[in-house]
Every structure is written in structure tokens, then in C-alpha cells.
Amino acid sequence: MTSHDLRANNLTLGYADTDIVKGLDVQIPDGRITVIVGANACGKSTLLRGLARLLSPRGGEVILDGKSVQDMRSIDVAKVLGLLPQSPVAPDGISVGDLVGRGRYPHQGWFRRWSDEDDRAVAAALAATGTTDLEDRNIAELSGGQRQRVWVAMALAQDTDLLLLDEPTTFLDINHQVELLDLLTDLNRESGKTIVIVLHDLNLACRYADHIIAMKKGAILAEGAPKDVINAAVVTEVFGLACEVVPDPVSDTPMIVPRGRHHASPTVIETLA
Amino acid sequence: MAATLDVPVVRSGRKQRRRRATVVTTVLAVVAVCLFILTMMVGSYYVSPIDVVTSVLHLRDDPTTDFIVRDLRLPTAAAALAVGIALGISGIVFQKLLGNPLASPDFVGVSSGASLFAVSAIVIFNGSSTAISGSALVGALLSALLIYLLAWRDGISGYRFILIGIAVSEFMLSIVGYVISRAELYEAREAMTWLVGTVGQAGAGELRTLLVALVVIIPIALVLERPLRTLELGDDTAKALGSRVELNRLALIALSIILIGFATAVAGPIMFVALIAGPISQRLTGPSGGIMAAGMVGAIIVLGADLVAQQVLPTALPTGVVTGIVGAPYLIWLLATVNREGRGG
Amino acid sequence: MSITARTEAPVEQRPRHRSRATLATGFVILIGVLAVVCFFSITMGARGVGLSTIWKAFTDYDPSNASETVIRELRVPRTLIGIFAGAALGLSGAILQGVTRNPLADPGIMGINAGAATSIVFAIMVLGTQSTSTYVWFAFLGAGVATVTVYGIASFGREGATPVKLALAGAAVTAILSSITSAIVMTNVSALNELRFWQVGSLAGRYFPVFWQTLPFLVIGIVLALGTGRALNGLALGEDLALALGQRVRLTRVVMFVTVAILCGAATSACGPIVFVGLVVPHLARMICGPDYRWILSYSLLLTPVVVLVADIIGRVIISPGELQVGVVLGVIGAPAFILLVRYRNLAEL
Numbered sequence: 016m017t018s019h020d021l022r023a024n025n026l027t028l029g030y031a032d033t034d035i036v037k038g039l040d041v042q043i044p045d046g047r048i049t050v051i052v053g054a055n056a057c058g059k060s061t062l063l064r065g066l067a068r069l070l071s072p073r074g075g076e077v078i079l080d081g082k083s084v085q086d087m088r089s090i091d092v093a094k095v096l097g098l099l100p101q102s103p104v105a106p107d108g109i110s111v112g113d114l115v116g117r118g119r120y121p122h123q124g125w126f127r128r129w130s131d132e133d134d135r136a137v138a139a140a141l142a143a144t145g146t147t148d149l150e151d152r153n154i155a156e157l158s159g160g161q162r163q164r165v166w167v168a169m170a171l172a173q174d175t176d177l178l179l180l181d182e183p184t185t186f187l188d189i190n191h192q193v194e195l196l197d198l199l200t201d202l203n204r205e206s207g208k209t210i211v212i213v214l215h216d217l218n219l220a221c222r223y224a225d226h227i228i229a230m231k232k233g234a235i236l237a238e239g240a241p242k243d244v245i246n247a248a249v250v251t252e253v254f255g256l257a258c259e260v261v262p263d264p265v266s267d268t269p270m271i272v273p274r275g276r277h278h279a280s281p282t283v284i285e286t287l288a
Numbered sequence: 289m290a291a292t293l294d295v296p297v298v299r300s301g302r303k304q305r306r307r308r309a310t311v312v313t314t315v316l317a318v319v320a321v322c323l324f325i326l327t328m329m330v331g332s333y334y335v336s337p338i339d340v341v342t343s344v345l346h347l348r349d350d351p352t353t354d355f356i357v358r359d360l361r362l363p364t365a366a367a368a369l370a371v372g373i374a375l376g377i378s379g380i381v382f383q384k385l386l387g388n389p390l391a392s393p394d395f396v397g398v399s400s401g402a403s404l405f406a407v408s409a410i411v412i413f414n415g416s417s418t419a420i421s422g423s424a425l426v427g428a429l430l431s432a433l434l435i436y437l438l439a440w441r442d443g444i445s446g447y448r449f450i451l452i453g454i455a456v457s458e459f460m461l462s463i464v465g466y467v468i469s470r471a472e473l474y475e476a477r478e479a480m481t482w483l484v485g486t487v488g489q490a491g492a493g494e495l496r497t498l499l500v501a502l503v504v505i506i507p508i509a510l511v512l513e514r515p516l517r518t519l520e521l522g523d524d525t526a527k528a529l530g531s532r533v534e535l536n537r538l539a540l541i542a543l544s545i546i547l548i549g550f551a552t553a554v555a556g557p558i559m560f561v562a563l564i565a566g567p568i569s570q571r572l573t574g575p576s577g578g579i580m581a582a583g584m585v586g587a588i589i590v591l592g593a594d595l596v597a598q599q600v601l602p603t604a605l606p607t608g609v610v611t612g613i614v615g616a617p618y619l620i621w622l623l624a625t626v627n628r629e630g631r632g633g
Numbered sequence: 634m635s636i637t638a639r640t641e642a643p644v645e646q647r648p649r650h651r652s653r654a655t656l657a658t659g660f661v662i663l664i665g666v667l668a669v670v671c672f673f674s675i676t677m678g679a680r681g682v683g684l685s686t687i688w689k690a691f692t693d694y695d696p697s698n699a700s701e702t703v704i705r706e707l708r709v710p711r712t713l714i715g716i717f718a719g720a721a722l723g724l725s726g727a728i729l730q731g732v733t734r735n736p737l738a739d740p741g742i743m744g745i746n747a748g749a750a751t752s753i754v755f756a757i758m759v760l761g762t763q764s765t766s767t768y769v770w771f772a773f774l775g776a777g778v779a780t781v782t783v784y785g786i787a788s789f790g791r792e793g794a795t796p797v798k799l800a801l802a803g804a805a806v807t808a809i810l811s812s813i814t815s816a817i818v819m820t821n822v823s824a825l826n827e828l829r830f831w832q833v834g835s836l837a838g839r840y841f842p843v844f845w846q847t848l849p850f851l852v853i854g855i856v857l858a859l860g861t862g863r864a865l866n867g868l869a870l871g872e873d874l875a876l877a878l879g880q881r882v883r884l885t886r887v888v889m890f891v892t893v894a895i896l897c898g899a900a901t902s903a904c905g906p907i908v909f910v911g912l913v914v915p916h917l918a919r920m921i922c923g924p925d926y927r928w929i930l931s932y933s934l935l936l937t938p939v940v941v942l943v944a945d946i947i948g949r950v951i952i953s954p955g956e957l958q959v960g961v962v963l964g965v966i967g968a969p970a971f972i973l974l975v976r977y978r979n980l981a982e983l
Binding site: 462605624 | 805822
């Protein structure tokens with residue numbers, strides 16, 4: 016894996032008449048897992064889409080390896096940076112192998128036939144996501160967890176050094192969420208892929224992120240290693256949630272325990288205070 | 289989780305899918321050619337298949353057969369084949385672009401633009417056959433341009449395109465209705481016959497233009513099939529894969545519209561072929577199947593419809609009458625399957 | 634045609650909140666507007682008539698006076714049909730859009746126009762040319778049969794007549810019927826001749842007999858329609874939620890379709906197919922009133938006749954002494970209006 020530098024300078028992004036992200040600066044740590052968290056409509060998906068050049072900046076720029084992403088050819092960017100969007104669309108009746116194969120698009124020229132390298136990339140992607148035996152199945156017959164893994168396989172077949180995923184765990188059962196995040200961690204640890212994920216589950220984010228970015232109202236509120244950044248004050252600021260932050264008993268990362276209005280035992284609160 | 293790579297599985301899966309698509313497309317092409325020959329065999333004077341083939345290929349020298357086959361029947365047969373291919377390809381490209389099996393260039397204003405100009409040529413300007421076809425083509429292209437411009441707003445959303453297409457279509461059709469209601473009876477008759485659509489009315493010049501257009505456009509369409517496969521996955525995924533979404537979409541829509549413009553210029557607005565050819569061909573080939581299969585299905589439908597319209601019914605009728613009857617069962621079949629796939633309202 | 638939109642940039646929702654008082658005042662103003670438009674509908678045309686002539690036509694009718702005849706026998710029935718048919722079309726459009734939750738729903742999808750046309754040409758083929766009154770009966774019959782067929786086909790299966798299935802069934806039935814109509818018209822010249830006049834919606838040539846024929850259906854339909862407001866509000870939440878709230882979804886759906894069939898069947902049989910008003914005016918009403926269907930229906934009830942009559946007046950005046958049919962005027966004005974709506978108002982979800 017080659018190292019890459021992905022950053023945004025003074026980035027402003029928006030839809031229609033509103034700006035959602037304003038004047039934002041960020042640098043994505045190379046070879047690490049970065050997780051972006053925040054409340055609904057804080058701009059985390061917008062930021063991801065801006066980084067992946069799905070959205071044109073209204074101000075500022077996104078820089079990949081020293082060049083503005085807007086100045087690069089789409090295909091060249093796609094060889095290096097891949098994105099799995101939030102609600103991908105699959106054509107009716109498509110098979111898993113066919114769909115994953117479409118991820119090879121940026122590597123195939125206008126007239127190039129399928130090469131061994133393409134087959135190998137698809138096979139690797141299927142193997143990595145554990146979907147090899149689903150190769151000839153119709154995607155509509157698969158469960159939500161299986162389908163999401165197939166989409167990840169497609170993004171993997173694209174064979175990029177950077178992989179961005181927009182809320183890949185929504186609609187998945189908890190076991191599949193963990194499975195998917197473990198898979199992404201494998202990819203990061205074994206091949207050094209830079210991974211950027213938008214997650215809505217703060218605890219999973221703290222567990223899996225090397226670098227966490229907390230956003231609020233289109234700006235970065237805090238970023239850094241979860242241990243350094245996530246505390247009760249930050250969580251309250253970002254989500255408006257009163258909570259306690261305790262060490263996760265399994266990993267050595269912060270775990271958010273919401274207070275809520277009903278179930279906090281007064282004696283425990285006293286001890287924590 | 290480094291599982292063993294199973295490259296052979298991937299390769300064989302892909303090759304199997306490709307083989308199925310190729311086999312089906314070839315079979316469809318063969319059926320289309322058979323129908324093509326059949327159309328030239330039947331009529332008040334029966335010609336054997338061998339005679340048809342040798343006559344078309346200029347391999348024989350029998351003035352009577354040659355006259356019947358080459359001068360009388362070949363133009364209609366060739367028109368049916370060409371129009372069918374054009375409509376089939378146009379339809380499937382449109383549907384894949386808009387992500388909707390109910391989308392069809394028929395409904396989206398292009399045919400109505402052609403109709404308006406053609407009917408005006410017939411009623412107001414008393415045009416010749418060439419003038420009518422030419423006007424139809426101009427009308428198709430102008431109305432397509434109009435719809436595209438009106439629908440453009442930071443790019444084209446499928447939904448908006450369809451809505452505006454429907455509006456433009458209604459606009460044109462009201463004027464068509466007015467012109468027809470004001471015309472002399474014989475003009476109205478000619479106009480309404482044109483509006484039903486028939487492959488028999490094609491003049492040699494228009495047919496030649498359509499064939500040239502097909503020869504030019506089909507290779508381009510085949511090259512654009514790859515980007516089309518990314519567009520099928522949604523704009524976001526397509527962009528993420530490096531596809532230049534707006535450019536590709538523009539090219540594909542332009543291609544689709546040119547094909548249907550030429551087809552309408554030759555045969556009038558024959559309904560439903562563009563709508564049903566794509567889904568039928570996709571069912572047969574699987575989603576990895578290409579657009580040529582849809583072209584073949586289109587050709588089969590138009591050739592078949594013309595055969596039925598000319599030979600089977602008690603009086604000869606325009607092709608468009610039959611395609612409507614063909615379109616209906618397909619829609620009902622879609623209805624039955626829509627529910628099963630869980631895409632119901 | 635029911636269409637699913639692709640993922641797009643989020644649409645900004647502008648909350649609509651109009652007080653009941655404002656809307657009620659608006660309604661009263663609309664009644665006034667309708668009255669004024671009716672007045673113009675009676676006075677304007679190729680033959681100008683003055684106020685005194687109108688008064689005299691109603692109080693001291695002299696059949697030999699051409700102007701008075703024009704008023705009583707031509708303009709008045711024309712205006713009345715315009716009002717009722719217009720109301721029928723507007724209400725049908727609003728109901729269909731609400732029950733299918735599809736901003737594009739248009740009575741045409743139920744095969745009404747196609748059914749009416751086929752029935753008329755069939756009648757001509759079998760019985761020869763008839764009077765307008767006879768056509769009205771055939772058209773109504775054809776429209777009814779077509780609608781029942783469409784609904785029947787769409788109802789097969791567990792879910793009943795969902796919007797997508799209705800659109801498909803409507804398209805299928807329309808396809809078959811258009812083919813039959815074309816086949817008949819290509820072989821029968823008088824059928825062709827009558828059809829080409831009929832298929833452009835028009836208020837011309839519709840006199841009192843047509844009015845009396847269609848009035849009962851129109852009135853029944855309008856009364857039924859106005860009663861569906863609450864049910865439509867419920868359906869707007871989605872069928873599951875409506876069921877959960879205790880609404881009898883299947884029953885209301887059937888009632889609504891029957892109402893639309895009656896209203897559109899009657900309107901189309903009276904005037905021929907008129908497009909777009911049923912599509913555009915309910916959107917206008919929604920823009921003014923907000924999402925409450927009780928108000929949308931009330932406003933559509935008055936707005937649509939205003940639009941139809943204004944279009945008719947324009948048609949009578951613009952190429953005087955010739956006449957542009959109301960269907961043409963509506964098509965030519967309605968389409969751009971619709972396009973503006975689509976472009977600049979991001980048709981809100983229903």
C-alpha cells in the first residue's frame with residue numbers, strides 16, 4: 016500500500032441554498048482507521064461525500080497527494096480512493112459476482128477485456144468479505160448483512176488505498192455490525208488501507224477508531240484518539256446527551272453510558288460524581 | 289481473515305453469465321432474421337425462403353421474384369428490422385438510465401414532438417413522404433432538447449426528466465389534437481394513420497438514413513455499455529467508481545433520443561416496443577446481458593407485429609395497432625411479478 | 634405512471650400553516666371569483682351581449698331573438714357544464730393523488746379516456762353516427778367498464794390495488810383499448826371523423842340535454858368526493874399507519890375509486906378528455922391550503938371550474954369568430970404551468 020495524503024482546506028459544502036459544512040480543515044491520517052461521528056444533520060455524510068468528490072466544494076478544496084481533487088481525472092481518483100455510499104442501488108436480479116465485478120471499472124479502459132488481475136481482485140474481495148460461496152446468488156435473495164458485505168466487496172474489488180464508507184452499519188444486526196467493523200480492521204491491519212467510516216454508534220466508533228472526528232453543525236468539534244478526545248463533556252456537546260464515560264471492559268477504549276431520566280440509580284451517580 | 293482465493297470460481301461464474309448472455313442474444317438474432325425472411329415470404333404471392341435469401345443477396349436473376357422481394361417487400365421488412373432494433377436499444381438505455389422499468393422514451397415527450405411536426409407537415413403543409421419524415425425527426429430532436437433544457441438544474445434527475453417530459457408531451461399532443469380536428473377529413477385520416485405508426489409507410493430515403501444512423505450509433509452504444517453499468521448502481525456509486533456521470537448520461541440520453549427520433553421519422557410513433565423490449569431481454573439474458581439483446585427483442589416484436597397486422601388480420605392494419613395489444617399482456621405480467629419482488633406500492 | 638425517485642439532494646420542507654380563518658375567507662373570495670368568471674363566460678364570445686340582454690333572456694325570453702337564444706341555449710349550459718365538469722376533474726385529481734400518494738396521478742391512468750373513446754367508436758361502427766347525447770351514454774358506459782376492469786386487474790393478489798399495480802393495470806387497459814380504437818378508426822371513416830372531434834376536450838356543442846344527462850352523476854360524485862377529505866388525510870400517512878389509526882383502508886380506497894370513476898366518467902362523457910386540470914389544480918390548491926385534504930378538496934372544487942371557464946373564454950375570444958377548444962387551451966397553458974411547478978417548487982412529497 017502506498018501512503019497518501021488526503022486533506023481538506025477551508026472546505027465549504029452544501030445543498031440547494033444551505034451550506035452544511037463551512038470552512039472546515041481536516042487531515043485524514045494515512046494508514047489508520049478514522050471514524051466520523053456526530054448528531055443527525057451535523058454534516059458527517061456531507062464531509063465524507065465532499066472528500067470523495069461526490070460533492071463539489073463551494074469554497075476551499077480537497078487535496079489528495081498534493082493535488083486538488085477537482086483537477087484530477089475522475090478515474091485517477093477512483094483508482095486510489097473508493098467510497099461506499101449510504102443507500103447503494105442494485106439492478107434487479109443481479110448476481111453477487113456481477114456486482115462485485117463492477118468495482119473493477121476504474122481499472123478497465125474503454126476496450127480492455129477482463130484480465131486475470133480483475134478476476135483475482137474480485138476473488139480477493141469475495142474472500143476478504145467471506146462471500147465467495149455467494150458468488151452466483153441473486154443479490155435480492157440475500158439477507159441485509161450478506162448484502163452489505165457484498166457491497167463492501169465491490170468497494171474492495173476497486174482495490175484502492177483509501178476506502179470511505181458512509182454509515183455502512185445502518186440496518187445491520189449488532190453481530191453483523193461488529194463483523195463488518197472487524198473486517199475493515201483486518202483490511203487496515205493487514206494491507207495498510209486507510210479507512211474512513213461515518214458511524215452513528217458512538218461506542219463502536221470509540222472501539223474501532225484509531226482517530227475519531229466529532230462534528231457538530233458542520234464543524235469539527237474535537238478530533239484525536241478516542242481515549243484522548245471522548246469524555247462526558249464532549250459527548251454532551253456533540254449529542255446533547257448526559258452521560259458517563261467509563262473504560263470499555265473488553266478493549267481499552269472509552270465507553271459511553273447514557274444517564275437518561277429513569278434508570279440512573281442515585282447511589283451510583285453519587286459514587287461517580 | 290485471509291481465506292484462500294477462489295479465482296476459478298469467480299472466473300467460471302463470470303464466463304457462465306457472459307455465455308448465457310451471448311447465447312441468448314445469438315438465438316434472438318437468429319429468430320429476428322427468420323422473421324425477417326418470413327415477412328418477405330408471405331403475401332398474395334408466396335416466395336420460398338431460399339428464393340428470398342438469394343434474391344436479397346443479389347445472387348439470382350429472376351425479375352418477378354426480385355421485384356416482389358426487393359422492391360415490394362424488402363423495404364418494409366428492413367424498416368421493421370431497423371425500427372425494432374432502434375426502439376429496443378433506445379428503450380433499454382432509457383430505462384437503465386432512469387432506473388425504472390416503467391420509463392420509456394414513448395411517454396417522455398420525444399414521440400409527441402415528432403408527432404406534432406409530422407402532423408403539421410401532413411395537414412398544414414401537405415408535405416411529401418420525405419418532408420413528413422424529416423419533420424418528424426426535427427420535431428423529435430427539438431422536443432428532446434427542450435425537455436433536457438427544462439429539466440436541467442445542476443444535472444438531470446430522472447424524476448424531473450420524466451415529469452417535464454410528460455408535460456411537454458401533453459402540450460404537443462393538445463396541439464396535435466387541435467390540428468387534426470381542424471383539418472380536412474382526408475388530411476385528418478392521413479395524420480391519424482401516421483400517428484398509429486406503421487413500418488409500411490417508410491420511404492427509401494428515410495430508411496437509408498435510419499440504417500446509417502444505426503450503423504454509426506450502435507458501436508458507440510456498445511462502447512458506452514460499460515459506463516451504463518456503473519450508472520445503474522446509482523449516481524453516488526457511479527461517481528465513486530470514477531465514472532463521469534453527467535457526461536455519460538448526456539451521451540446515452542442523446543443516443544437514445546436520436547435512435548427513437550429516427551425510428552419515429554421512418555415509421556411513426558409505434559408504441560410499447562421501447563417500453564417492453566428491455567425488460568423482456570433482461571429477463572432472458574440476466575442483468576449482465578447487453579443492449580443488443582434488447583435490440584433483437586425489439587426487432588422481433590416489430591417484425592411479428594407487422595406480420596400479424598398485414599397478414600393475419602382480416603384487413604391490413606398499421607403496425608402500431610398490434611404492438612398495443614402486445615404491450616398490454618406484458619404490463620399485466622409485470623403487475624403480477626411486481627408484487628412478488630416486493631416492489632409494490 | 635408511478636415513478637420512484639432516485640436518491641437526490643434533500644428537499645427543503647417549508648411548513649405550511651394557514652389559519653382556518655384565512656382559508657375560509659379565501660374560499661369565500663373564490664366563490665366570488667367563480668361568479669365573476671361565470672358572468673364573463675355568459676357575456677363574452679364571438680357575439681357580444683350586454684347586461685340588459687342577459688336580464689331579458691331570463692325574465693322575458695323571446696326565442697326569436699338570436700342573442701337571447703345564444704345566452705340561454707348555448708352559453709348557459711356551456712357554463713354550467715364547465716362548472717360541474719371542472720369541479721369533477723379537480724376533485725378526481727386530488728382524490729387520485731391522495732389515494733395513490735403519487736403527485737402524477739391523473740384520471741387518465743384509470744383508463745377512463747381510453748374506455749370512453751373505444752366505446753364511442755364502437756357505437757359508431759355498429760350503429761352509425763349518433764347525437765352527442767347518445768355518445769354521452771356510451772362514453773360513460775365505456776369509462777365505467779374500463780375503470781372496473783383496471784381496478785379488477787389491479788386487485789388480484791394479497792395486497793389489493795396498490796398504486797403501482799393500478800398504474801400498470803391502467804396502462805395495460807389503455808394499451809388494449811387504444812389498439813381497438815385505432816383498429817376501428819382505421820377501417821371506419823365516420824368513426825375516425827367523430828373521434829377526432831371528440832378527443833379534443835371541448836365545451837362547444839354541449840347543450841342542456843348533455844347537462845341534464847350528466848348532472849345527477851356529477852352531483853353524486855361531488856358530494857361523495859367532498860366527504861373523503863378525512864380519509865385522504867389518513868391515507869397520506871401511509872396505509873399501515875392509517876390502518877393502525879383505525880381507518881378502514883380497503884373500504885375507503887374502493888369508495889374513492891368509485892367516486893373518481895363516476896366524476897371522471899361523467900365529465901369525460903360530457904366534454905371529451907380534458908387533460909392536466911386534474912393534475913395541476915390540486916397542486917395549486919395544496920400550495921395555497923397546505924396538506925389538509927378537506928381544504929384541498931374544497932379549493933379544488935372552486936378553482937378547477939374557474940380555470941376551465943377561463944380557458945374556455947380565452948378559447949372563444951382569441952381567434953374569434955373561430956374557436957379554440959378548451960382542451961387545447963388547457964393543454965397549452967397547463968403544461969408550462971406544470972413545468973414551472975416542477976422546476977421551481979420541487980414537487981413536495983404527498
